[in-house]
Amino acid sequence: MSIPTGEWQAVLQALPQGPGGREEPPELFREAYDLPQQGRRVAARYARLTAAFRERFPGAPLLLARAPGRINLIGEHTDYNGLPVMPMAVDRDVAALFCSREDAGVVLTNTDPAFPERRFQATLPVAPGAAGDWGNYCKAAVQALMEHFRGGPQERSWRGFQATVDGNIPPAAGMSSSSALVVLFALIFLRVNSLEMEVIELAGLLAAAERYVGTQGGGMDQAISLMGRPGQALKIDFFPLRTRPAPLPTGYAFVVANSLVQAAKSADALDRYNRRPIECRLAAAVLRMAFSRRLGREPSLSLLGDLKPEKLGLSEEEITQTARGALHERPYTLRELSALLGEPPEAVAAAYCSRRDGTIFPEPADGFKLFQRYRHVVEEGRRVEAAFAALQRGEVTSLGRLMNESHGSCRDLYEISCPELDALVEIALKSGALGSRLTGAGFGGCTVSLVESGRVGRFISALAREYYRGLPGREEGELEDLVFPSRAARGAGVLGG
Ligand code: GLA
Numbered sequence: 344m345s346i347p348t349g350e351w352q353a354v355l356q357a358l359p360q361g362p363g364g365r366e367e368p369p370e371l372f373r374e375a376y377d378l379p380q381q382g383r384r385v386a387a388r389y390a391r392l393t394a395a396f397r398e399r400f401p402g403a404p405l406l407l408a409r410a411p412g413r414i415n416l417i418g419e420h421t422d423y424n425g426l427p428v429m430p431m432a433v434d435r436d437v438a439a440l441f442c443s444r445e446d447a448g449v450v451l452t453n454t455d456p457a458f459p460e461r462r463f464q465a466t467l468p469v470a471p472g473a474a475g476d477w478g479n480y481c482k483a484a485v486q487a488l489m490e491h492f493r494g495g496p497q498e499r500s501w502r503g504f505q506a507t508v509d510g511n512i513p514p515a516a517g518m519s520s521s522s523a524l525v526v527l528f529a530l531i532f533l534r535v536n537s538l539e540m541e542v543i544e545l546a547g548l549l550a551a552a553e554r555y556v557g558t559q560g561g562g563m564d565q566a567i568s569l570m571g572r573p574g575q576a577l578k579i580d581f582f583p584l585r586t587r588p589a590p591l592p593t594g595y596a597f598v599v600a601n602s603l604v605q606a607a608k609s610a611d612a613l614d615r616y617n618r619r620p621i622e623c624r625l626a627a628a629v630l631r632m633a634f635s636r637r638l639g640r641e642p643s644l645s646l647l648g649d650l651k652p653e654k655l656g657l658s659e660e661e662i663t664q665t666a667r668g669a670l671h672e673r674p675y676t677l678r679e680l681s682a683l684l685g686e687p688p689e690a691v692a693a694a695y696c697s698r699r700d701g702t703i704f705p706e707p708a709d710g711f712k713l714f715q716r717y718r719h720v721v722e723e724g725r726r727v728e729a730a731f732a733a734l735q736r737g738e739v740t741s742l743g744r745l746m747n748e749s750h751g752s753c754r755d756l757y758e759i760s761c762p763e764l765d766a767l768v769e770i771a772l773k774s775g776a777l778g779s780r781l782t783g784a785g786f787g788g789c790t791v792s793l794v795e796s797g798r799v800g801r802f803i804s805a806l807a808r809e810y811y812r813g814l815p816g817r818e819e820g821e822l823e824d825l826v827f828p829s830r831a832a833r834g835a836g837v838l839g840g
Contacts, residue, residue, distance in 0.1 A: 374573045374833035375409060376434050388509065389438070395454045396440040396507040403505065406534065409438040410527040410835035412512035412519045413567040414599055414791045415782045416576055416742075417749050418727040420757060422561025423620050425648025426724030427580045429589060429731060430563055431597070431831040432571020435513070437523045441506035443535035450505040451481055458508075465489065465501040465532070471555065474613075479556050480524035485532050487552030497538060504535045513824065515605040517783025521556070522564030525549050526835050534837050542569050542834075543584050554699055558616060560784075571834035578731045582648070589734045592742070596796050596828040600771070600806055602763040603825070604787030614704065616784050619757065621704055623647055623720060624695050626670065626713040629683055633669030647720045663721075670717055674710025712758075719756035723749060743778030743793050750780035759785025767810055768792075774805035791829075799828050 368378055376385045396405060411432040418428030444450075447465040461478030463469060469486040472478050485501075492498050508527070512520040529549055533540065540548075546569050550562035566579050566586065576589040591597075627647050634642045634655060642655055649655075650662050657665070681688040696704040726745045733741040750768050754760035764781045767790045771779035776792035783789065794802045806826050 371836045392509040403442040405440045406839040408530045408837045409436045410523040410568050411436040412523050417730045422563040424720045425582050425646040427727045428563045429578045430567040431576040433829045434832040437510040437527050439506045439508045441531050444503045447503045449503040452507045454509040465503045481528040483552045483555035484525045484529035502535050517788025519564040523568050526568040569834045573833045592739045598792045598794050598828045600790045600826040604763045606787035622716040626717045670714040672714045674712050677706045715756040719752045746778030746780045770809045
């Protein structure tokens with residue numbers, strides 16, 4: 344595929360040479376971006392990135408890495424409960440030019456001045472910077488990899504690197520800009536140290552690594568950023584991690600719309616996110632007691648995803664009946680949980696409510712909502728399986744319906760929506776979407792809507808009119824960064840070297 348613009352040729356000259364030589368954009372680019380549509384934009388971006396790298400690190404030989412963000416089509420907050428998700432990697436990504444160093448120094452610069460230069464040493468342990476600092480995502484990856492290889496035959500004094508990063512995943516928008524950064528830096532660190540890892544193993548390692556920044560997330564974001572496939576979504580299962588490609592329906596688009604409510608996970612919003620895994624763990628603990636009474640033995644049940652016939656030796660119906668009988672709809676207090684679990688309140692808090700820094704998550708004023716969280720997680724897991732089957736059969740209407748049910752459950756049972764996301768979903772459905780839901784962690788961020796390809800233009804105009812017009816802080820021409828159809832792109836990769 345030739346894109347005969349002078350701009351593009353100049354970029355290819357500067358970039359590391361891919362297998363296709365310098366005449367054609369390398370496969371990494373062809374599978375990452377819609378070059379026939381966006382070739383000029385992509386070329387201009389890489390030209391800017393190349394210039395920024397060269398200016399800061401003159402003369403250094405360069406390699407390129409990129410890691411995409413994602414949208415999750417369905418399966419929200421199921422991953423850390425051991426139930427599936429179905430995301431796709433998108434053509435918005437973080438890209439970096441980089442080169443290795445002789446010493447262990449890591450120097451990071453960013454084309455966006457909001458992210459100032461960061462430096463640290465690739466030696467264990469790596470002390471995190473202030474909460475929310477972008478350098479922490481690099482430290483998380485480097486620290487996890489050094490620990491992984493510690494004591495093994497490949498351990499050595501590690502080489503650092505210098506990199507200039509450019510990202511176009513909307514930040515704090517539920518599209519995994521932070522996990523994309525962790526993946527990007529992991530690939531860079533592996534490359535400069537000539538290390539290789541199985542992608543599945545790396546995905547698991549990076550999911551754990553990201554807890555370094557304080558979130559108790561699951562493994563979806565790192566897995567899809569590493570393993571995304573052009574034109575396909577992936578159904579991802581956990582413990583152990585495994586993936587199955589899901590064909591996307593032809594003639595339909597997934598349109599992302601940013602609510603403009605920031606959902607930063609690295610600042611105070613962390614607690615709002617982390618409350619859910621805590622409530623799920625508590626629900627699983629209460630259910631473990633109920634199932635051990637029912638079975639007369641200790642069941643293997645530590646996650647809500649363990650509520651399965653093959654784990655418990657009961658039918659689906661028996662499991663649902665027992666679980667529903669064991670949990671009441673009224674929120675739980677810590678005192679009640681302590682009585683149920685037969686442990687002092689402090690022991691329950693220490694076992695189930697600890698933050699990463701060792702402090703205890705306070706008892707929520709409105710109580711622990713175990714029944715509601717249980718119901719969402721288990722039903723959402725079933726919806727993912729049903730959506731996967733619908734995609735395989737090309738049943739677009741069923742997919743849309745499942746997306747709508749998912750949003751309702753995220754809103755009412757898991758309580759991770761907000762009025763702006765609900766408004767966007769409502770406008771989307773009124774404007775012809777077959778399905779629409781929040782995507783990602785929630786509390787703001789984006790929605791994803793399933794729309795017939797031929798109606799995308801009208802759909803976007805309707806959202807522009809009904810949601811974005813007159814919103815404060817929005818500049819003209821910015822719309823294409825706020826609401827856009829998203830293509831399923833390939834996962835992360837490195838070029839050159
Ligand atoms: C965040 C986490 C994921 C997942 C989603 C919600 O993105 O990083 O692991 O839990 O929220 O589905």
